[in-house]
Amino acid sequence: xxxxxxxxxxxxxxxxxxxxxxxxxxxxxxxxxxxxxxxxxxxxxxxxxxxxxxxxxxxxxxxxxxxxxxxxxxxxxxxxxxxxxxxxxxxxxxxxxxxxxxxxxxxxxxxxxxxxxxxxxxxxxxxxxxxxxxxxxxxxxxxxxxxxxxxxxxxxxxxxxxxxxxxxxxxxxxxxxxxxxxxxxxxxxxxxx
Numbered sequence: 001x002x003x004x005x006x007x008x009x010x011x012x013x014x015x016x017x018x019x020x021x022x023x024x025x026x027x028x029x030x031x032x033x034x035x036x037x038x039x040x041x042x043x044x045x046x047x048x049x050x051x052x053x054x055x056x057x058x059x060x061x062x063x064x065x066x067x068x069x070x071x072x073x074x075x076x077x078x079x080x081x082x083x084x085x086x087x088x089x090x091x092x093x094x095x096x097x098x099x100x101x102x103x104x105x106x107x108x109x110x111x112x113x114x115x116x117x118x119x120x121x122x123x124x125x126x127x128x129x130x131x132x133x134x135x136x137x138x139x140x141x142x143x144x145x146x147x148x149x150x151x152x153x154x155x156x157x158x159x160x161x162x163x164x165x166x167x168x169x170x171x172x173x174x175x176x177x178x179x180x181x182x183x184x185x186x187x188x189x190x191x192x193x
Contacts, residue, residue, distance in 0.1 A: 035078075038148055041111035042078040057173045059124030062134050065178035066169055070117040073098065077115050077145075080106025089180035091172070109150030114143045115158070122169075125192045132173040133181065137189050140167045166191075 036042040048071035053064035065088070072084035082099035089095035105112055120139040128134040144160035168186040171178045 036111055036113040038113055038146060038154065039152070041080075041106075041148075045075060045078045048072050048075050048084060054178065055176055057128070057132070059134070059136070061173070062124055062136055062169075062171055062178060063122035065171060065180075066122045066136060066138065067119060069095075069169075069180050069183075070119050074116045076102045077112050077117075080111070088178075089183075092180045092182055094183055095180055105147055105155075110148050110155065113146040113148060115145030116143045118142060119167075120164070123192050125168075128173060133170055134173065135168055135170045137186075137191050138167040138169055139191070140165050 031044040033045055034040075034043040048068060050068060051064060053060055054068055055061065056064070069085070069088045072082075072088050076082035076085045076099060080103055082103050085099050085102075086096065089099075102112065118141040120141060122136045122138050125135045125137055141164040142161070145156075145158045146154055147156040149155045165185055165187050166189045167183055168189055169183050170181045172181050173179075
């Protein structure tokens with residue numbers, strides 16, 4: 001009986017050891033993203049990725065690029081790193097002003113909770129002009145946001161607007177890539193149809 005119990009205990013130890021095979025350093029670890037709160041900034045935010053459609057000189061290419069631009073802005077809002085946003089909009093003064101404002105919050109030791117931009121659709125308005133510029137109408141929503149200072153105090157907050165708005169974006173296609181030229185709020189813009 002003792003041998004049976006000893007054998008069973010040994011087998012259990014071996015089974016448990018086998019379940020934990022490999023060390024933590026052997027396993028790839030991808031930390032889960034953590035959303036910002038008024039207590040702490042976001043962590044482990046995934047970097048937005050480009051895609052092949054963005055390189056197309058077409059309304060679909062502009063749409064893919066526009067979604068990427070807003071992903072880059074979302075990334076900046078969560079991390080304070082506006083380099084992707086700047087890279088996509090080097091010639092857009094309003095975009096660069098937004099990037100400056102986001103970076104200033106983080107450089108001062110604060111962070112932003114929420115505010116994620118949500119383009120609901122990107123509808124090209126016409127065809128590219130001779131310079132390669134194309135505009136699109138973008139039904140748009142943005143989450144409520146709170147700006148938190150270094151001391152943890154709330155500096156600013158903006159409510160969610162359930163009605164959203166409409167943006168008009170204009171981008172330029174040159175050398176195989178789109179570059180944002182302007183992003184303007186145009187609530188009275190009509191969707192092309």
